[in-house]
Amino acid sequence: MRHVIIGAGPAGVTAAETLRKQDPAAEVVLIGDEPEPAYSRMAIPYYLSNKIGERGTYLRHDPDHLDKLGIGQIQSRVTRVDSAAKQLQLAGADPVGFDRLLLATGSNPIKPPIQGLDQPGVHHCWTLEDARNIVKYAAPGSRVVLMGAGFIGCIIMEALVARGVKLTVVEMGDRMVPRMMDQASGNLIKQWCLNKGVDVHTSTRVLGIEAGRNGGTRFRLACEPVDDIDADLVVVAAGVKPATGYLEGSGIEIGQGVVVNDFLESSVPGIYAAGDTCEGMDWGTGQRAVHAIQPVAAETGRTAALNMCGQPTRHHGSMAMNVLDTLGLISVSYGQWMGVDGGDEVHRLDESAYRYIKLQFQEDRLVGAITLGMTEHVGVLRGLIQTRLPLGRWKQHLMEDPTRIMEAYLGATQMTVG
Amino acid sequence: MQRSLYISPDKCTGCLQCEMACSFEHEGTFNPAKSRIKVFTFHSEGRFVPYTCTQCDEAWCKSACPTEAISLDAATGAKMVNDALCVGCKVCTIACPFGTINYNSVTGKVIKCDLCGGDPACAKACPTQAITYIDAEGTGYDRMRAWASRTDNQSAARA
Known part of the structure:
Protein backbone atom coordinates (compact mmCIF):
# COMPACT_ATOMS: atom_id res chain seq x y z
CA MET A 1 0.00 0.00 0.00
CA ARG A 2 1.39 3.36 -1.00
CA HIS A 3 -0.03 6.43 0.72
CA VAL A 4 0.84 9.76 -0.86
CA ILE A 5 0.17 13.07 0.86
CA ILE A 6 0.34 16.37 -1.00
CA GLY A 7 1.11 19.23 1.35
CA ALA A 8 3.57 19.32 4.27
CA GLY A 9 1.66 21.59 6.63
CA PRO A 10 -0.04 20.59 9.90
CA ALA A 11 -2.69 18.44 8.17
CA GLY A 12 -0.19 16.61 5.96
CA VAL A 13 2.39 16.00 8.68
CA THR A 14 -0.22 14.83 11.20
CA ALA A 15 -1.62 12.48 8.55
CA ALA A 16 1.84 11.09 7.72
CA GLU A 17 2.55 10.39 11.39
CA THR A 18 -0.85 8.75 11.87
CA LEU A 19 -0.43 6.58 8.78
CA ARG A 20 2.97 5.42 9.93
CA LYS A 21 1.66 4.55 13.38
CA GLN A 22 -1.47 2.75 12.17
CA ASP A 23 -0.02 1.03 9.12
CA PRO A 24 3.68 0.34 9.83
CA ALA A 25 4.12 -1.76 6.67
CA ALA A 26 2.78 0.83 4.25
CA GLU A 27 4.83 3.21 2.20
CA VAL A 28 4.15 6.86 3.12
CA VAL A 29 5.30 9.71 0.87
CA LEU A 30 4.92 13.39 1.73
CA ILE A 31 5.17 15.93 -1.09
CA GLY A 32 5.73 19.61 -0.26
CA ASP A 33 6.62 22.45 -2.61
CA GLU A 34 8.51 24.68 -0.18
CA PRO A 35 12.23 24.22 0.52
CA GLU A 36 12.05 24.46 4.31
CA PRO A 37 11.30 21.59 6.69
CA ALA A 38 7.57 21.39 7.51
CA TYR A 39 6.70 24.60 9.33
CA SER A 40 3.70 26.33 10.81
CA ARG A 41 2.30 29.41 9.15
CA MET A 42 0.68 30.23 12.51
CA ALA A 43 4.17 30.94 13.86
CA ILE A 44 5.19 33.43 11.17
CA PRO A 45 3.94 36.53 13.02
CA TYR A 46 6.28 35.62 15.89
CA TYR A 47 9.16 35.19 13.47
CA LEU A 48 8.39 38.66 12.09
CA SER A 49 8.55 40.11 15.59
CA ASN A 50 11.91 38.40 16.28
CA LYS A 51 10.45 36.32 19.10
CA ILE A 52 11.64 33.18 17.34
CA GLY A 53 14.03 32.31 14.57
CA GLU A 54 12.97 30.34 11.52
CA ARG A 55 13.54 27.10 13.38
CA GLY A 56 10.95 28.18 15.91
CA THR A 57 8.30 27.89 13.19
CA TYR A 58 9.02 24.24 12.49
CA LEU A 59 6.18 21.83 13.13
CA ARG A 60 8.51 19.16 14.49
CA HIS A 61 11.74 20.13 16.14
CA ASP A 62 13.74 17.00 15.52
CA PRO A 63 15.21 17.66 12.03
CA ASP A 64 15.23 13.90 11.33
CA HIS A 65 11.70 13.32 12.61
CA LEU A 66 10.15 12.29 9.28
CA ASP A 67 13.23 10.29 8.25
CA LYS A 68 13.15 8.37 11.52
CA LEU A 69 9.53 7.49 10.83
CA GLY A 70 10.53 6.24 7.39
CA ILE A 71 8.34 8.79 5.64
CA GLY A 72 9.50 9.52 2.11
CA GLN A 73 9.75 13.19 1.24
CA ILE A 74 9.69 14.88 -2.14
CA GLN A 75 10.17 18.59 -2.63
CA SER A 76 8.19 19.47 -5.71
CA ARG A 77 4.94 20.98 -6.86
CA VAL A 78 2.15 18.71 -8.04
CA THR A 79 0.84 20.02 -11.34
CA ARG A 80 -1.81 17.44 -12.13
CA VAL A 81 -3.71 14.57 -10.51
CA ASP A 82 -4.66 11.70 -12.81
CA SER A 83 -7.33 10.00 -10.74
CA ALA A 84 -7.93 7.07 -13.11
CA ALA A 85 -4.24 6.18 -13.51
CA LYS A 86 -3.61 6.99 -9.80
CA GLN A 87 -0.66 9.10 -10.73
CA LEU A 88 0.63 12.60 -9.91
CA GLN A 89 2.54 14.80 -12.33
CA LEU A 90 5.24 16.86 -10.65
CA ALA A 91 6.98 20.05 -11.80
CA GLY A 92 10.43 18.99 -12.97
CA ALA A 93 10.37 15.52 -11.40
CA ASP A 94 9.21 12.03 -12.28
CA PRO A 95 5.52 11.15 -11.86
CA VAL A 96 4.49 9.54 -8.58
CA GLY A 97 1.91 6.77 -8.34
CA PHE A 98 -0.38 6.23 -5.36
CA ASP A 99 -2.86 3.77 -3.91
CA ARG A 100 -4.43 6.27 -1.55
CA LEU A 101 -3.99 10.01 -1.83
CA LEU A 102 -4.46 12.83 0.65
CA LEU A 103 -4.93 16.37 -0.62
CA ALA A 104 -3.58 18.63 2.14
CA THR A 105 -2.35 21.53 0.05
CA GLY A 106 -3.72 24.19 2.37
CA SER A 107 -4.66 27.62 1.12
CA ASN A 108 -3.22 30.21 -1.18
CA PRO A 109 -3.40 33.92 -0.44
CA ILE A 110 -6.03 35.76 -2.47
CA LYS A 111 -4.58 38.15 -5.01
CA PRO A 112 -7.01 41.02 -5.47
CA PRO A 113 -7.57 42.21 -9.07
CA ILE A 114 -5.37 45.28 -8.70
CA GLN A 115 -2.60 46.61 -10.93
CA GLY A 116 0.93 46.58 -9.57
CA LEU A 117 0.94 43.63 -7.20
CA ASP A 118 3.80 41.86 -8.99
CA GLN A 119 6.81 43.86 -7.95
CA PRO A 120 9.45 43.54 -5.26
CA GLY A 121 8.23 45.31 -2.14
CA VAL A 122 4.66 44.08 -2.61
CA HIS A 123 4.25 40.80 -0.73
CA HIS A 124 1.72 38.47 0.74
CA CYS A 125 2.31 37.26 4.28
CA TRP A 126 1.84 33.52 3.86
CA THR A 127 5.12 31.64 3.42
CA LEU A 128 8.46 31.90 5.19
CA GLU A 129 9.80 33.36 1.95
CA ASP A 130 7.13 36.09 2.15
CA ALA A 131 8.13 36.74 5.76
CA ARG A 132 11.79 37.16 4.79
CA ASN A 133 10.77 39.72 2.18
CA ILE A 134 8.68 41.64 4.67
CA VAL A 135 11.61 41.72 7.10
CA LYS A 136 13.79 43.03 4.27
CA TYR A 137 11.59 45.98 3.39
CA ALA A 138 10.09 46.87 6.79
CA ALA A 139 13.00 49.05 7.90
CA PRO A 140 12.55 51.45 10.83
CA GLY A 141 10.89 54.64 9.67
CA SER A 142 9.68 53.15 6.40
CA ARG A 143 6.07 53.45 5.31
CA VAL A 144 4.14 50.22 5.25
CA VAL A 145 0.64 49.71 3.91
CA LEU A 146 -1.31 46.66 4.97
CA MET A 147 -3.99 45.78 2.45
CA GLY A 148 -6.63 43.96 4.44
CA ALA A 149 -7.48 43.97 8.14
CA GLY A 150 -8.44 40.33 8.33
CA PHE A 151 -6.88 37.74 10.61
CA ILE A 152 -3.44 37.75 9.02
CA GLY A 153 -3.31 41.52 8.60
CA CYS A 154 -4.18 42.07 12.23
CA ILE A 155 -1.89 39.44 13.68
CA ILE A 156 1.22 40.86 11.97
CA MET A 157 0.52 44.46 12.97
CA GLU A 158 2.37 44.09 16.25
CA ALA A 159 5.50 42.86 14.50
CA LEU A 160 5.35 45.70 11.97
CA VAL A 161 4.82 48.35 14.64
CA ALA A 162 7.64 46.86 16.72
CA ARG A 163 9.92 47.29 13.71
CA GLY A 164 9.32 51.02 13.94
CA VAL A 165 7.49 51.45 10.65
CA LYS A 166 4.78 53.98 9.88
CA LEU A 167 1.81 51.70 9.38
CA THR A 168 -1.38 52.32 7.43
CA VAL A 169 -4.15 49.73 7.16
CA VAL A 170 -6.64 49.74 4.29
CA GLU A 171 -9.68 47.47 4.65
CA MET A 172 -12.57 47.13 2.20
CA GLY A 173 -15.02 46.02 4.88
CA ASP A 174 -16.78 48.46 7.18
CA ARG A 175 -14.86 47.26 10.25
CA MET A 176 -11.76 45.34 11.16
CA VAL A 177 -11.72 41.52 10.92
CA PRO A 178 -15.20 41.45 9.36
CA ARG A 179 -15.26 37.68 8.93
CA MET A 180 -14.56 37.08 12.59
CA MET A 181 -15.86 40.08 14.51
CA ASP A 182 -19.18 41.88 14.60
CA GLN A 183 -19.65 45.64 14.23
CA ALA A 184 -19.10 46.53 17.87
CA SER A 185 -15.95 44.46 18.34
CA GLY A 186 -14.55 45.21 14.86
CA ASN A 187 -14.92 48.93 15.52
CA LEU A 188 -13.37 48.61 18.96
CA ILE A 189 -10.33 46.91 17.45
CA LYS A 190 -10.06 49.78 14.97
CA GLN A 191 -10.18 52.33 17.80
CA TRP A 192 -7.49 50.36 19.66
CA CYS A 193 -5.23 50.49 16.59
CA LEU A 194 -5.83 54.21 16.04
CA ASN A 195 -4.84 54.83 19.66
CA LYS A 196 -1.61 52.91 19.05
CA GLY A 197 -0.71 55.30 16.23
CA VAL A 198 -1.75 53.13 13.29
CA ASP A 199 -3.74 54.76 10.49
CA VAL A 200 -6.78 52.65 9.70
CA HIS A 201 -9.07 53.24 6.74
CA THR A 202 -12.11 50.96 6.67
CA SER A 203 -14.63 50.92 3.79
CA THR A 204 -11.66 51.83 1.61
CA ARG A 205 -10.35 50.26 -1.58
CA VAL A 206 -6.90 50.22 -3.11
CA LEU A 207 -7.33 50.83 -6.84
CA GLY A 208 -3.74 50.35 -7.95
CA ILE A 209 -0.10 50.39 -6.90
CA GLU A 210 2.34 52.51 -8.89
CA ALA A 211 6.09 52.52 -8.51
CA GLY A 212 7.04 55.82 -6.84
CA ARG A 213 9.12 58.49 -8.48
CA ASN A 214 12.74 59.25 -7.61
CA GLY A 215 13.41 60.51 -4.13
CA GLY A 216 10.09 59.52 -2.61
CA THR A 217 8.76 56.21 -1.36
CA ARG A 218 8.87 53.11 -3.53
CA PHE A 219 5.12 53.06 -4.18
CA ARG A 220 2.06 55.22 -4.36
CA LEU A 221 -1.30 53.58 -3.78
CA ALA A 222 -4.38 55.05 -5.42
CA CYS A 223 -7.27 54.60 -2.99
CA GLU A 224 -10.97 55.28 -2.82
CA PRO A 225 -12.43 57.27 -1.10
CA VAL A 226 -9.23 58.48 0.65
CA ASP A 227 -6.22 60.26 -0.86
CA ASP A 228 -3.24 58.43 -2.33
CA ILE A 229 -1.03 56.67 0.22
CA ASP A 230 2.78 56.39 -0.07
CA ALA A 231 4.50 53.15 0.83
CA ASP A 232 7.91 51.48 0.91
CA LEU A 233 6.35 48.07 1.52
CA VAL A 234 2.87 46.81 0.73
CA VAL A 235 1.66 43.69 2.51
CA VAL A 236 -1.28 42.08 0.74
CA ALA A 237 -3.43 40.25 3.29
CA ALA A 238 -6.75 39.97 1.49
CA GLY A 239 -7.67 36.52 2.77
CA VAL A 240 -6.91 32.99 1.62
CA LYS A 241 -8.68 30.33 -0.41
CA PRO A 242 -8.16 26.58 -0.72
CA ALA A 243 -5.30 25.65 -3.05
CA THR A 244 -7.01 23.44 -5.64
CA GLY A 245 -5.70 24.71 -8.99
CA TYR A 246 -3.70 21.52 -9.61
CA LEU A 247 -6.91 19.47 -9.42
CA GLU A 248 -8.28 20.78 -12.70
CA GLY A 249 -9.21 17.84 -14.90
CA SER A 250 -8.92 15.37 -12.00
CA GLY A 251 -12.67 14.78 -11.83
CA ILE A 252 -12.61 15.58 -8.10
CA GLU A 253 -15.60 17.67 -7.05
CA ILE A 254 -14.56 21.14 -5.98
CA GLY A 255 -16.83 23.63 -4.25
CA GLN A 256 -14.99 26.27 -2.25
CA GLY A 257 -12.54 23.50 -1.48
CA VAL A 258 -12.39 19.76 -2.12
CA VAL A 259 -15.85 18.48 -1.21
CA VAL A 260 -15.57 15.54 1.21
CA ASN A 261 -17.99 13.13 2.84
CA ASP A 262 -18.16 12.27 6.53
CA PHE A 263 -15.06 10.13 6.14
CA LEU A 264 -13.13 12.97 4.50
CA GLU A 265 -13.11 11.14 1.17
CA SER A 266 -13.55 13.21 -1.98
CA SER A 267 -15.89 12.38 -4.83
CA VAL A 268 -13.15 10.07 -6.15
CA PRO A 269 -12.79 6.93 -4.00
CA GLY A 270 -9.36 6.57 -2.45
CA ILE A 271 -8.64 10.31 -2.62
CA TYR A 272 -9.12 12.20 0.65
CA ALA A 273 -8.73 15.81 1.74
CA ALA A 274 -7.81 17.49 5.02
CA GLY A 275 -7.09 20.91 6.46
CA ASP A 276 -7.70 24.17 4.62
CA THR A 277 -8.14 22.28 1.36
CA CYS A 278 -11.20 20.32 2.42
CA GLU A 279 -14.77 21.47 2.42
CA GLY A 280 -16.50 19.37 5.04
CA MET A 281 -19.48 19.76 7.30
CA ASP A 282 -19.97 22.66 9.69
CA TRP A 283 -21.80 20.75 12.38
CA GLY A 284 -23.32 23.93 13.74
CA THR A 285 -25.05 24.97 10.54
CA GLY A 286 -25.25 21.58 8.84
CA GLN A 287 -23.86 23.28 5.73
CA ARG A 288 -20.60 22.54 3.98
CA ALA A 289 -17.79 24.90 4.91
CA VAL A 290 -14.05 25.41 4.73
CA HIS A 291 -12.56 25.98 8.18
CA ALA A 292 -9.01 27.06 7.51
CA ILE A 293 -7.73 26.85 11.07
CA GLN A 294 -4.96 24.97 12.84
CA PRO A 295 -7.05 22.69 15.11
CA VAL A 296 -9.18 21.54 12.17
CA ALA A 297 -6.05 20.86 10.12
CA ALA A 298 -4.68 18.56 12.82
CA GLU A 299 -8.03 16.84 13.45
CA THR A 300 -8.87 16.23 9.80
CA GLY A 301 -5.30 15.14 9.03
CA ARG A 302 -5.55 12.46 11.70
CA THR A 303 -9.06 11.35 10.74
CA ALA A 304 -8.33 11.21 7.01
CA ALA A 305 -5.26 9.07 7.71
CA LEU A 306 -7.29 6.59 9.77
CA ASN A 307 -9.75 6.24 6.91
CA MET A 308 -6.92 5.87 4.40
CA CYS A 309 -5.52 2.89 6.26
CA GLY A 310 -8.85 1.12 6.43
CA GLN A 311 -10.18 2.23 9.82
CA PRO A 312 -13.53 3.81 8.98
CA THR A 313 -13.66 6.89 11.19
CA ARG A 314 -16.40 9.45 10.91
CA HIS A 315 -15.48 13.11 11.05
CA HIS A 316 -18.26 14.84 12.93
CA GLY A 317 -17.66 18.17 11.28
CA SER A 318 -15.85 21.22 12.46
CA MET A 319 -16.64 24.68 13.71
CA ALA A 320 -15.17 28.08 13.06
CA MET A 321 -13.03 29.29 15.91
CA ASN A 322 -10.37 31.93 16.00
CA VAL A 323 -8.19 33.75 18.47
CA LEU A 324 -6.45 36.91 17.36
CA ASP A 325 -4.00 39.29 19.01
CA THR A 326 -4.13 42.75 17.44
CA LEU A 327 -1.41 44.91 18.98
CA MET B 1 0.11 3.90 39.14
CA GLN B 2 -0.51 7.34 37.73
CA ARG B 3 -2.24 9.76 40.03
CA SER B 4 -4.57 12.64 39.35
CA LEU B 5 -6.04 15.62 41.08
CA TYR B 6 -9.39 14.71 42.55
CA ILE B 7 -11.63 17.60 43.44
CA SER B 8 -14.56 17.36 45.87
CA PRO B 9 -16.36 20.69 45.63
CA ASP B 10 -18.58 19.85 48.60
CA LYS B 11 -15.52 19.91 50.87
CA CYS B 12 -14.27 23.28 49.61
CA THR B 13 -14.65 26.22 51.98
CA GLY B 14 -13.41 28.82 49.49
CA CYS B 15 -10.29 29.64 51.53
CA LEU B 16 -8.17 30.02 48.35
CA GLN B 17 -5.11 28.37 49.92
CA CYS B 18 -4.81 26.33 46.72
CA GLU B 19 -4.64 29.45 44.56
CA MET B 20 -2.01 30.98 46.84
CA ALA B 21 0.05 27.80 46.83
CA CYS B 22 -0.16 27.43 43.05
CA SER B 23 0.83 31.01 42.39
CA PHE B 24 3.74 30.76 44.82
CA GLU B 25 4.91 27.46 43.33
CA HIS B 26 4.87 28.71 39.74
CA GLU B 27 5.26 32.48 39.92
CA GLY B 28 7.05 32.95 43.24
CA THR B 29 4.34 35.25 44.53
CA PHE B 30 1.20 34.84 46.65
CA ASN B 31 -1.21 36.14 44.06
CA PRO B 32 -4.43 34.20 43.41
CA ALA B 33 -4.80 36.00 40.06
CA LYS B 34 -1.76 34.07 38.86
CA SER B 35 -2.98 30.68 39.99
CA ARG B 36 -3.56 27.82 37.57
CA ILE B 37 -6.29 26.42 39.78
CA LYS B 38 -9.29 28.66 40.31
CA VAL B 39 -12.01 28.48 42.91
CA PHE B 40 -15.39 29.58 41.59
CA THR B 41 -17.99 30.86 43.99
CA PHE B 42 -21.69 30.18 43.75
CA HIS B 43 -22.96 32.86 46.11
CA SER B 44 -26.59 31.86 46.09
CA GLU B 45 -25.72 28.33 47.20
CA GLY B 46 -22.72 29.10 49.39
CA ARG B 47 -20.83 26.66 47.22
CA PHE B 48 -17.24 26.70 46.00
CA VAL B 49 -15.84 24.78 43.04
CA PRO B 50 -12.05 24.47 42.56
CA TYR B 51 -11.28 23.99 38.90
CA THR B 52 -8.17 23.15 36.91
CA CYS B 53 -6.87 20.96 34.07
CA THR B 54 -7.83 17.27 34.25
CA GLN B 55 -4.85 16.25 32.06
CA CYS B 56 -7.40 14.73 29.69
CA ASP B 57 -6.44 11.91 27.35
CA GLU B 58 -7.63 13.88 24.33
CA ALA B 59 -5.06 16.60 25.02
CA TRP B 60 -6.81 19.13 22.83
CA CYS B 61 -4.16 21.70 23.70
CA LYS B 62 -1.35 19.42 22.58
CA SER B 63 -2.86 18.44 19.25
CA ALA B 64 -3.81 22.03 18.43
CA CYS B 65 -0.32 23.40 19.10
CA PRO B 66 1.37 24.46 15.87
CA THR B 67 4.90 24.44 17.26
CA GLU B 68 5.06 21.19 19.27
CA ALA B 69 5.32 23.21 22.46
CA ILE B 70 3.02 20.97 24.51
CA SER B 71 4.17 17.51 25.44
CA LEU B 72 3.18 14.65 27.67
CA ASP B 73 5.10 14.07 30.89
CA ALA B 74 5.15 10.29 30.85
CA ALA B 75 5.72 10.04 34.61
CA THR B 76 2.79 12.16 35.76
CA GLY B 77 0.51 12.24 32.71
CA ALA B 78 0.61 16.03 32.77
CA LYS B 79 0.50 17.97 29.52
CA MET B 80 3.46 20.31 29.78
CA VAL B 81 4.05 23.66 28.08
CA ASN B 82 7.61 24.19 26.93
CA ASP B 83 8.16 27.94 27.23
CA ALA B 84 11.09 27.86 24.85
CA LEU B 85 8.87 26.55 22.05
CA CYS B 86 5.57 28.32 22.84
CA VAL B 87 5.18 31.34 20.57
CA GLY B 88 2.07 32.60 22.36
CA CYS B 89 -0.35 32.07 19.46
CA LYS B 90 -3.15 31.06 21.90
CA VAL B 91 -4.67 28.45 19.60
CA CYS B 92 -4.61 25.95 22.50
CA THR B 93 -6.61 28.37 24.65
CA ILE B 94 -9.56 28.22 22.27
CA ALA B 95 -9.11 24.53 21.43
CA CYS B 96 -9.28 23.28 25.05
CA PRO B 97 -13.00 22.77 25.73
CA PHE B 98 -12.39 23.06 29.49
CA GLY B 99 -10.78 26.48 29.33
CA THR B 100 -7.91 25.31 31.52
CA ILE B 101 -4.99 26.55 29.44
CA ASN B 102 -4.76 30.31 29.44
CA TYR B 103 -2.66 33.07 27.98
CA ASN B 104 -0.37 35.04 30.26
CA SER B 105 0.08 38.45 28.64
CA VAL B 106 3.04 39.23 30.90
CA THR B 107 5.16 36.35 29.64
CA GLY B 108 3.54 36.06 26.21
CA LYS B 109 3.17 32.29 26.79
CA VAL B 110 0.34 30.02 27.83
CA ILE B 111 0.13 28.48 31.26
CA LYS B 112 -1.63 25.42 32.62
CA CYS B 113 -1.53 22.99 35.52
CA ASP B 114 1.60 20.81 35.35
CA LEU B 115 0.85 18.79 38.51
CA CYS B 116 3.99 20.40 40.00
CA GLY B 117 6.03 17.49 38.67
CA GLY B 118 4.00 14.97 40.67
CA ASP B 119 3.64 16.78 44.00
CA PRO B 120 0.87 19.32 43.47
CA ALA B 121 1.11 22.33 45.77
CA CYS B 122 -2.65 22.91 45.71
CA ALA B 123 -3.42 19.49 47.16
CA LYS B 124 -0.79 19.92 49.87
CA ALA B 125 -2.19 23.33 50.77
CA CYS B 126 -5.84 22.32 50.91
CA PRO B 127 -6.88 22.11 54.57
CA THR B 128 -10.13 20.20 53.97
CA GLN B 129 -9.04 17.61 51.40
CA ALA B 130 -11.29 19.14 48.79
CA ILE B 131 -8.26 18.72 46.51
CA THR B 132 -6.42 15.43 46.76
CA TYR B 133 -3.84 13.75 44.59
CA ILE B 134 -4.75 10.10 44.36
CA ASP B 135 -4.67 7.05 42.11
CA ALA B 136 -6.33 7.92 38.85
CA GLU B 137 -8.38 4.72 38.79
CA GLY B 138 -11.68 4.64 40.55
CA THR B 139 -12.15 8.33 41.18
CA GLY B 140 -14.92 10.67 40.16
CA TYR B 141 -12.37 11.90 37.71
CA ASP B 142 -14.12 9.65 35.22
CA ARG B 143 -16.98 12.10 35.24
CA MET B 144 -14.73 14.76 33.78
CA ARG B 145 -13.36 12.24 31.32
CA ALA B 146 -16.86 11.41 30.20
CA TRP B 147 -17.52 15.09 29.73
CA ALA B 148 -14.36 15.35 27.66
CA SER B 149 -15.48 12.59 25.36
CA ARG B 150 -18.74 14.39 24.65
CA THR B 151 -16.76 17.07 22.90
CA ASP B 152 -16.66 14.43 20.39
CA ASN B 153 -15.09 14.86 17.02
CA GLN B 154 -11.55 14.31 18.11
CA SER B 155 -12.16 11.43 20.48
CA ALA B 156 -14.25 9.73 17.82
CA ALA B 157 -11.26 9.98 15.53
CA ARG B 158 -9.20 7.93 17.97
CA ALA B 159 -10.28 4.50 16.93
Missing part, protein backbone atom coordinates in the same frame (compact mmCIF):
# COMPACT_ATOMS: atom_id res chain seq x y z
CA GLY A 328 -2.11 43.24 22.31
CA LEU A 329 -5.92 43.29 22.15
CA ILE A 330 -7.12 39.70 22.19
CA SER A 331 -10.28 38.71 20.39
CA VAL A 332 -11.99 35.33 20.07
CA SER A 333 -14.88 34.12 17.97
CA TYR A 334 -16.64 30.79 17.86
CA GLY A 335 -19.27 29.10 15.75
CA GLN A 336 -22.34 31.05 14.78
CA TRP A 337 -21.32 34.32 16.40
CA MET A 338 -23.60 36.16 13.98
CA GLY A 339 -26.60 34.43 15.54
CA VAL A 340 -29.27 32.06 14.28
CA ASP A 341 -32.88 32.52 13.24
CA GLY A 342 -35.18 32.40 16.23
CA GLY A 343 -32.22 32.40 18.60
CA ASP A 344 -31.40 34.74 21.47
CA GLU A 345 -28.49 37.12 21.73
CA VAL A 346 -26.91 38.93 24.61
CA HIS A 347 -23.86 41.14 24.81
CA ARG A 348 -22.00 43.28 27.30
CA LEU A 349 -19.76 46.08 26.05
CA ASP A 350 -17.28 48.17 28.02
CA GLU A 351 -15.76 50.45 25.40
CA SER A 352 -13.34 52.26 27.66
CA ALA A 353 -11.87 48.96 28.91
CA TYR A 354 -11.93 47.35 25.45
CA ARG A 355 -13.94 44.46 26.81
CA TYR A 356 -16.80 42.78 25.06
CA ILE A 357 -18.64 39.51 25.22
CA LYS A 358 -21.48 38.38 23.00
CA LEU A 359 -23.28 35.07 23.27
CA GLN A 360 -25.66 33.49 20.76
CA PHE A 361 -28.17 30.86 21.83
CA GLN A 362 -30.52 28.48 20.14
CA GLU A 363 -33.10 27.63 22.78
CA ASP A 364 -30.95 26.93 25.85
CA ARG A 365 -27.79 25.94 24.01
CA LEU A 366 -24.84 28.15 23.17
CA VAL A 367 -24.17 28.20 19.41
CA GLY A 368 -21.71 31.06 19.00
CA ALA A 369 -19.70 33.66 20.86
CA ILE A 370 -17.38 36.63 20.51
CA THR A 371 -15.08 37.97 23.19
CA LEU A 372 -12.71 40.89 23.28
CA GLY A 373 -10.14 41.47 26.00
CA MET A 374 -10.70 38.09 27.68
CA THR A 375 -7.95 35.54 28.23
CA GLU A 376 -9.23 33.42 31.11
CA HIS A 377 -11.15 30.20 30.45
CA VAL A 378 -12.28 31.18 26.95
CA GLY A 379 -12.06 27.51 25.92
CA VAL A 380 -15.23 26.67 27.84
CA LEU A 381 -17.12 28.50 25.12
CA ARG A 382 -15.98 25.78 22.75
CA GLY A 383 -16.90 23.11 25.27
CA LEU A 384 -20.40 24.50 25.67
CA ILE A 385 -20.98 24.98 21.94
CA GLN A 386 -19.55 21.67 20.82
CA THR A 387 -21.23 19.48 23.44
CA ARG A 388 -24.54 21.26 22.77
CA LEU A 389 -25.03 21.23 26.51
CA PRO A 390 -28.51 22.33 27.63
CA LEU A 391 -27.89 25.27 29.93
CA GLY A 392 -31.28 25.07 31.59
CA ARG A 393 -31.78 27.92 34.01
CA TRP A 394 -28.21 29.07 33.49
CA LYS A 395 -29.26 30.50 30.13
CA GLN A 396 -31.40 33.07 31.90
CA HIS A 397 -28.51 33.98 34.20
CA LEU A 398 -26.35 34.50 31.12
CA MET A 399 -29.01 36.61 29.40
CA GLU A 400 -28.86 38.85 32.47
CA ASP A 401 -25.06 38.81 32.71
CA PRO A 402 -23.07 37.06 29.93
CA THR A 403 -19.81 37.54 31.81
CA ARG A 404 -20.90 34.74 34.19
CA ILE A 405 -19.99 32.18 31.53
CA MET A 406 -17.59 30.22 33.74
CA GLU A 407 -20.16 29.90 36.50
CA ALA A 408 -22.74 28.77 33.97
CA TYR A 409 -20.33 26.20 32.61
CA LEU A 410 -19.57 24.77 36.03
CA GLY A 411 -23.16 25.04 37.10
CA ALA A 412 -24.45 23.20 34.07
CA THR A 413 -21.74 20.52 34.13
CA GLN A 414 -21.10 19.95 37.81
CA MET A 415 -24.54 19.58 39.23
CA THR A 416 -24.91 22.85 41.04
CA VAL A 417 -28.47 24.05 41.24
CA GLY A 418 -27.96 27.44 39.61
